[in-house]
Amino acid sequence: ETVLTQSPGTLSWSPGERVTLSCRASQSVNNRYLAWYQQKPGQAPRLLVYGASSRASGVPDRFSGSGSGTDFTLTISRLEPEDFAVYYCQQYGNSPQTFGQGTKVEIK
Amino acid sequence: EVQLVESGGGLIQPGGSLRLSCAASGFSFGSYAMSWVRQAPGKGLEWVSTISSSGDSTYFADSVKGRFTLSRDISSNTLHLQMNSLGAEDTAVYYCAKSKKGYCSGGSCSLDYWGQGTLVTVSS
Numbered sequence: 041e042t043v044l045t046q047s048p049g050t051l052s053w054s055p056g057e058r059v060t061l062s063c064r065a066s067q068s069v070n071n072r073y074l075a076w077y078q079q080k081p082g083q084a085p086r087l088l089v090y091g092a093s094s095r096a097s098g099v100p101d102r103f104s105g106s107g108s109g110t111d112f113t114l115t116i117s118r119l120e121p122e123d124f125a126v127y128y129c130q131q132y133g134n135s136p137q138t139f140g141q142g143t144k145v146e147i148k
Numbered sequence: 149e150v151q152l153v154e155s156g157g158g159l160i161q162p163g164g165s166l167r168l169s170c171a172a173s174g175f176s177f178g179s180y181a182m183s184w185v186r187q188a189p190g191k192g193l194e195w196v197s198t199i200s201s202s203g204d205s206t207y208f209a210d211s212v213k214g215r216f217t218l219s220r221d222i223s224s225n226t227l228h229l230q231m232n233s234l235g236a237e238d239t240a241v242y243y244c245a246k247s248k249k250g251y252c253s254g255g256s257c258s259l260d261y262w263g264q265g266t267l268v269t270v271s272s
Contacts, residue, residue, distance in 0.1 A: 075258040077193075084243055084262035085185075085193065096260060128193055135254025136209060139193040 042067050042131050044140035052148035059116040061143045063129035068109045073133030076105055076114045079142075080125045088127075089114065119145070150174040150261040152244045157266030164234050168266060170227040170244030177225040178202075181247035181257055184218070184229050186240035187265075194240075197229065198247070198255035207255025211237070234270045241265040 043066040053059050063074065072092035077085040087096040089105035092112060102117040116123055124147050129140040156168040170182070184196040197218045198207045206218045217230045227244055243265045247257035 073256070073258070077259075079193075084264055085259075086262070087258060087260045090248065090258040090260075130193075130258070132252070132256035132258055135256050136207070137195050137254075137256035139195065141192045 041136055042069065042134045042138050044129055044131055044138055046127075046129060046140035046143045048143060049141070050144040050146060052146045053119055054148045055119050055121055057119050059119055059123075059145060061114045061116075061127055061145075063107075063112045063114070063140050065110040065112070065131055067134065069112075069131045070133030072108050073131060074105070074107065074112045075130045075132065076103075077128045077130065078123075078125045079128065085128065116145075121147075150246065152246065152261060152263035154242065154244050154263045154266040157242065157268045159269045159271065160234055161272050162235055162270055164270070165230070165232045166234060166268060168229040168231065168242055168244075168268070170229075170263060172225045172227065172244075172246070175246065175261075177220075178222045179250050181250060181252045181255075182220060182227050183245045183247055183252075183255075183257065183259060184227075185243045185245055185259070185262075186238075186268075187243070188237075188240045191240075196242070198252055198257065199227070200252070201250035205251075205255075207252075231268070234268075236270050239268060239270045241267050 076089040079085045183198040244263040245259035246261040
């Protein structure tokens with residue numbers, strides 16, 4: 041199965057900062073089928089990005105995804121208070137689909 | 149508005165069985181694949197199972213294969229996950245999620261709507 045490794049594990053940022061989260065796959069992800077999800081405490085995950093770079097409906101444009109092959113990135117151009125959460129990547133280009141272990145974005 | 153409401157969770161003894169349900173509304177239920185994803189306490193997300201829009205194809209993670217079955221009732225817009233031979237490793241919040249597509253190759257899809265989850269605790 042395709043293992044996804046996210047980095048960093050946990051890091052602290054200040055509101056207004058630019059944040060770059062990484063997701064590295066153990067093998068190439070077919071068709072750039074890579075998604076990003078945001079999860080806040082006590083809530084279900086929310087789809088942010090699919091197909092590596094397509095924003096889901098209603099997602100603010102400060103969120104952007106990029107990458108291909110084995111290296112993918114989620115960028116938050118300017119952190120807002122409501123963006124502090126855990127972010128997961130998911131690959132669905134290879135079977136079985138798998139999730140990364142998550143990156144926690146904390147307030148500095 | 150898309151809504152997914154899970155039910156059926158609870159405390160169950162090891163070796164027992166449980167049936168989870170997911171009531172769907174706000175979209176054409178028969179047009180999309182549906183999935184279950186679980187999250188053990190304090191842990192990350194783990195895909196469990198996917199069913200195609202028609203219900204003809206089901207897919208399971210190796211960790212549950214042979215113990216879980218997945219079905220859908222298009223007449224009532226409901227998804228059912230039958231879980232047998234439960235063990236402590238199955239303790240988790242189980243989320244029902246809608247796929248963006250009707251067919252997911254190998255059961256793999258992005259998931260655009262999620263329910264709030266139902267907690268399954270396996271303990272004696």
